[in-house]
C-alpha cells in the first residue's frame with residue numbers, strides 16, 4: 001500500500017495498473033450497490049479502500065459476513081481514481097480471497113479508540129492500531145538512521161555481550177543469571193534452573209553454568225572501550241537490562257541502548273558527536289516518515305514536527321552542572337527535591353531547565369560532581385568534578401549520558417580503591433590503560449527514550465513492542 005500511496009501523486013501515477021493487496025480488514029461497509037473494504041497491511045498509516053461489487057469473485061464471503069474487522073484477506077484489482085475525499089485512488093476489486101477469519105464480536109480492537117493502558121494488555125494485537133503501527137515504523141526508521149549515521153562516519157558496529165560478570169554503572173541494578181549446568185539438572189529436585197543452595201544456605205556456584213555470578217548487562221560500554229582501543233571509533237546497539245525499582249514513564253527493565261565510543265577524543269568531541277547524531281536521526285524521520293509524523297502531530301503531541309525541526313536547526317544549549325545548580329537555586333518554582341551542589345538532578349529539575357528556562361531546546365549539562373557519577377569517568381583538574389555530560393530534552397528528560405573515560409592508570413586504580421570496588425575483577429579493563437592507553441570518550445542513548453522524543457508518545461512502555469517493567473513480563 002505504501003508503494004502505491006507513498007509516491008508524490010498518492011497513487012494517481014498508477015491508475016489502471018493491477019495490484020494485489022494482502023492485509024487486515026479495518027472496516028467493511030456494505031452499501032446498496034457496492035461494498036467498501038478498508039484494508040491495512042502495515043506498510044503505512046493509510047488503508048487501501050477496496051470497492052467491491054456483487055459480480056466480483058469472492059463476493060459470497062462478503063454476503064456471508066466473514067469479511068469482518070480483524071480478518072485477513074487478499075484482494076486483486078485495478079487502481080482507479082477515488083470519489084472519496086480521503087484518498088486519491090482506490091482498488092476496484094476483481095477477486096477477494098479470505099485468508100483468516102476473525103470474529104468481530106470478540107476481536108479486542110474495536111472502532112472506538114482504546115486507552116493505551118488497555119492496549120498494553122493486548123500487546124500481541126496492538127501493532128494493528130494506527131498509533132502502534134506508526135510508532136513501530138518510526139522506531140524502525142530511527143534504528144536504520146542510527147546505523148546509517150555511524151557507518152557513514154567510519155564507526156564500526158560492535159556486538160557487546162548480554163551476559164556479563166561486570167556492573168558497568170556500579171549501581172547494583174543487575175538481573176542475575178543463575179543456571180544449573182545442564183548435566184546436573186536431572187540429578188536435583190530443583191523445579192527450575194535455579195541453583196540449589198548448600199546446607200549453610202549459600203549458593204553452590206560449582207553447580208552453576210558460569211561458575212560464578214553472571215548478570216544481564218546494564219551497558220555495553222566497558223566492552224566497547226576495548227574495541228575502541230583497537231579499531232578507533234566503534235558503537236554498540238543492543239538490549240540492556242536494569243532491575244531499577246522505578247515504575248515511571250521513562251524507565252524500562254529491558255531497553256535498547258546505542259553506545260558510541262570515540263578513540264583519541266575528549267568530552268568536547270563526545271558532545272559534538274551526540275549533537276550531530278541526534279540532529280541526523282531526527283532529520284531522517286522528518287524527511288522519511290512524513291505521514292506518521294503528521295499523525296503524531298495531530299493525535300499525540302501538537303506541534304511536535306515544529307519542535308523537532310528546531311532540534312535539527314538550532315544549536316543545543318551547553319552549561320556546566322554548577323551553572324545548572326545556580327539556575328535552579330534562583331528559580332521561583334518550588335521543587336519537591338531540594339537543590340544542592342553535589343546532589344543529582346531530579347527529573348523535575350531537568351524538566352524545568354529544558355522546558356521553562358530554555359523553551360524546549362535540548363540542553364547538555366557537563367562536569368558533574370564525581371561522587372554522583374560512575375567510577376570510569378575522567379577526573380577534571382579541579383579534583384571535584386568529572387568530564388561527564390547528560391543531554392536533556394523536554395518531556396523525556398535525560399536522553400543521553402556520556403563522559404570522557406579515565407585513561408590514566410593511576411587515577412583509575414585509586415578511584416576503584418576509593419569506591420571499594422574489587423580491582424582484580426577489572427583486570428582486563430585496567431589492561432587497556434597499561435598497553436597503549438589513549439584519551440577516549442563515549443555516550444549511551446536510551447533508544448526507547450529517543451522513540452518517545454521523536455513520536456511524542458507519553459509512556460516509554462508504548463515505545464517498545466513488548467515492554468518489560470516491574471511486574472510485567474507477559475508476551
Ligand code: 4AD
Nearest residue numbers: 219221251252255259399400401402442443444446
Ligand atoms: O546514563 P546511563 O546509565 O549511562 C550508561 O549506561 C553509560 N555506560 C553510557 C555510556 O557512556 N556508554 O544510561 C544511558 C542512557 C540514559 O541517558 C537513558 O536514556 C537510558 O540510557 N536509560 C534508560 N532507558 C530506559 N529505561 C531505563 N531504565 C534506562 N536507564 C537508562
Ligand code: MG
Nearest residue numbers: 390398400401
Ligand atoms: Mg545517566
